[in-house]
Amino acid sequence: MDNKKEIIVCFCEDITEDEIVNAIRQGFTRPVDIKNYLRTGMGPCQGRGCASQIMRLIRQKTSQSPESILPLSNRPPIIPVPIGVLKKIKKQKVMKR
Ligand code: FES
Numbered sequence: 001m002d003n004k005k006e007i008i009v010c011f012c013e014d015i016t017e018d019e020i021v022n023a024i025r026q027g028f029t030r031p032v033d034i035k036n037y038l039r040t041g042m043g044p045c046q047g048r049g050c051a052s053q054i055m056r057l058i059r060q061k062t063s064q065s066p067e068s069i070l071p072l073s074n075r076p077p078i079i080p081v082p083i084g085v086l087k088k089i090k091k092q093k094v095m096k097r
Contacts (some may be wrong), residue, residue, distance in 0.1 A: 009057070012043020020054060023041035023063045030073050031055060044080070047072050 007017040015038050031041070031054050040054055041047030055069050078083050 010021045010038075010040040010043065012045055012049065013039045015040050015050070017053075017057065019089060020057050021061060029058060029061050029064070030070060031058065032070070034058075041072050045070060048074065 009015055009017050009020055019038060020034060021042065021074060022035050023034050028037050031051065034054055035041045040050055043049075043065075051072050055066070055071065058064060058069055
């Protein structure tokens with residue numbers, strides 16, 4: 001039996017620390033590269049739960065300075081928004097016309 005513990009870094013996409021470290025060793029040394037390769041940061045939280053851990057792993061495994069690692073860019077909506085709120089906004093726009 002394998003006693004090695006799996007450490008989940010990206011809970012949304014079920015990506016482990018080992019998978020991310022392997023990606024870094026293969027040359028994916030930017031958060032966006034890892035995102036494109038493993039889908040980290042593409043879950044419902046849009047990377048809020050895993051981005052800082054991915055940047056930490058990149059720093060540790062590549063010895064890059066924190067300033068040289070570009071974080072993932074945020075896409076709207078910046079915070080999670082219930083779908084009902086978006087529906088109300090659309091209705092208000094339609095009513096103004
Ligand atoms: S924890 Fe990685 S996208 Fe949510």
